[in-house]
Amino acid sequence: MLQVKDLSVTYRARRGPGVAAVRGVDFEIPDSTFVGLVGESGCGKSTLGFAIAALLDERRNTVRGHVLLDGVDLYQLSPDQLRALRWSKLSVVLQGGMNAFNPVLRLKHQFMDVMKAHAKLSKAEMTKRIAQLLAAVELDPAVMESYPHELSGGMKQRAAIALALVLEPRLVILDEPTTALDVVVQRSIVTMLSQLQHRLRFSVLFVSHDLGLVLEVAQRVMVMYAGQIVEDKPADLIIDEAHHPYTKALLGCYANPRATRVSLTGIPGTPPDLREHLHGCPFAPRCTQRMDICETEAPRLLPLKDGSVACHLYTHKEVPAR
Numbered sequence: 001m002l003q004v005k006d007l008s009v010t011y012r013a014r015r016g017p018g019v020a021a022v023r024g025v026d027f028e029i030p031d032s033t034f035v036g037l038v039g040e041s042g043c044g045k046s047t048l049g050f051a052i053a054a055l056l057d058e059r060r061n062t063v064r065g066h067v068l069l070d071g072v073d074l075y076q077l078s079p080d081q082l083r084a085l086r087w088s089k090l091s092v093v094l095q096g097g098m099n100a101f102n103p104v105l106r107l108k109h110q111f112m113d114v115m116k117a118h119a120k121l122s123k124a125e126m127t128k129r130i131a132q133l134l135a136a137v138e139l140d141p142a143v144m145e146s147y148p149h150e151l152s153g154g155m156k157q158r159a160a161i162a163l164a165l166v167l168e169p170r171l172v173i174l175d176e177p178t179t180a181l182d183v184v185v186q187r188s189i190v191t192m193l194s195q196l197q198h199r200l201r202f203s204v205l206f207v208s209h210d211l212g213l214v215l216e217v218a219q220r221v222m223v224m225y226a227g228q229i230v231e232d233k234p235a236d237l238i239i240d241e242a243h244h245p246y247t248k249a250l251l252g253c254y255a256n257p258r259a260t261r262v263s264l265t266g267i268p269g270t271p272p273d274l275r276e277h278l279h280g281c282p283f284a285p286r287c288t289q290r291m292d293i294c295e296t297e298a299p300r301l302l303p304l305k306d307g308s309v310a311c312h313l314y315t316h317k318e319v320p321a322r
Contacts, residue, residue: 001203002029002052002171007065009044009051018062019274021047023227025065026301029171032201034194036214036235038250039224040271045207046095048224049173052205053092054082069171087118091164093157095176100160101148107159108144114166133162136200138192154185161193165200173205178213190217212254215239220307223247226272226282233307243309245287281312289313 009022021044029035037045050056052067054074067074069089074082094100101110111130115121121129131141137158148156157177164172174193178186194217197204208214214221214235221238223231223246231244242248252265269286272278281287284294293312301310 001031001033001070002205003066003068004028004052005066005068007048007051007067008063009047009056010062012060012062013275016275017277021227021274022051025227025229027222027229027232029203029205031170032197032203034197034204034206034217034219036206036208036218036221037224038208038211038214038221041209042271042274043224044227044274045209045224046175049092049175049205049207053086053090053173055092084118087114087169088167089170091167091169091172093160093164093172093174093177095179099156101156103148106145106147111144111163111166114163118167129166130162133165134159136165136196137162138188153181154189157181157185157189158192161189161196165196165202168200169202171203171205173207175207176209177206178208186213187216193217211250223250226278227274228282228310229301229308230283230310231307232301232309233304237306241306243304243314244283244311245289245313246283249286 004025004027007022007025008020010017011019011021013019025048037048039045047056051063054067056063063075069085074085077085101107108127108130111133112126115126115129130144134141134143139155139158139162143151143155143159151159161177178189181189190213193204206214206218211221215238218235221233221235222229223244225246231242231247233241238247239251242251249265249267253267255262255264267286272282272285278298280296281290281294281299284290287294291312297312299310299312299315301308302314304314
C-alpha cells in the first residue's frame with residue numbers, strides 16, 4: 001500500500017551543507033498493518049512522517065526519493081492532486097494534535113469543514129458521521145457541540161484521531177500522539193487506537209520515542225537512528241530476538257514491571273550531529289560491539305529471516321539461530 005524508496009530529507013542552512021535529517025530510507029507498509037517507528041529524539045522520526053505525507057516546506061528543505069501510495073508517487077503530484085488525496089487516502093495526527101483545533105469553533109464545525117472540502121454529504125449525513133466517529137473513539141456524540149477548551153487533553157486527542165478518520169483514509173500517520181498525556185490516558189488511547197485499526201482495517205505509522213508503548217500495539221517495529229532505519233522486525237520477536245546493538249540498548253532502558261529485581265542500562269554518549277558528514281556506522285561511537293570496519297564503512301540494511309538489520313555484525317555471516 002505504501003512504498004518508501006531511498007527517501008532523504010535535508011534541512012537547508014544559511015551556511016554549511018544543512019541537516020541530513022533522513023538519509024536513504026526504504027520500507028513498505030502493507031494494507032491493514034500497524035507499524036511502529038521508534039528512536040531517540042532528533043533521529044528523524046517526525047521528519048520522515050512529514051515527508052511521507054508531503055507536508056514539508058519545500059522552501060526550507062530538500063526531499064529526494066519516492067513515496068508511493070497505491071503505486072502513485074506523491075512527489076509527482078500537483079498541489080491540487082495532493083490536496084484531494086489528503087484526508088481521503090492519507091491523514092496525519094500531529095504531536096500537538098490536542099491544540100490543533102480552532103478554539104472559537106465547535107468541534108462539529110471543524111469536522112464538517114473537512115467533509116465539505118472532500119465529500120458531498122448533506123448536513124444530516126455529516127452529523128451522523130461525526131456522531132459515529134466520536135462514539136468509535138469512546139466519546140459521547142454530544143461532545144460535537146463543545147468547544148475545544150471544554151475538553152480534557154485525552155478527550156481532545158481522541159477527537160483529533162476521530163477527525164483523522166473522517167474520510168476513511170488508507171493510512172494514518174500518528175506523530176507522538178500521546179506524549180503530553182499521563183500514563184493511564186496514554187494506555188487507554190493506544191488500546192482504543194489498536195481496536196479501531198483492527199476493526200476499520202486502515203494502516204498506521206505510529207511515531208514514538210517510547211518503545212514500550214509501541215510494542216503494546218504494533219505488529220511491526222522499525223528502529224531509527226541518525227536518520228536511517230537500523231532494524232525492522234515483527235513486534236512479537238523484537239524483545240527476544242533484537243539484532244542491532246542500538247535496539248538491544250533501547251530495550252535495556254525499559255524495566256520488566258513483573259520482575260522481582262529491576263536492572264536498567266542506559267546508552268552512553270549522544271547521537272551524532274546530523275549537520276556533519278558521517279563516516280562509517282553512526283552508532284559506532286556508542287556501540288559496545290564495534291569493530292574496525294564500523295569506523296570506516298556504513299552498514300547497509302540486510303534482509304533477515306524475519307525483518308532486516310543494518311549492522312556489520314551480520315554482514316559477512318549468517319544471523320545466529322535462536
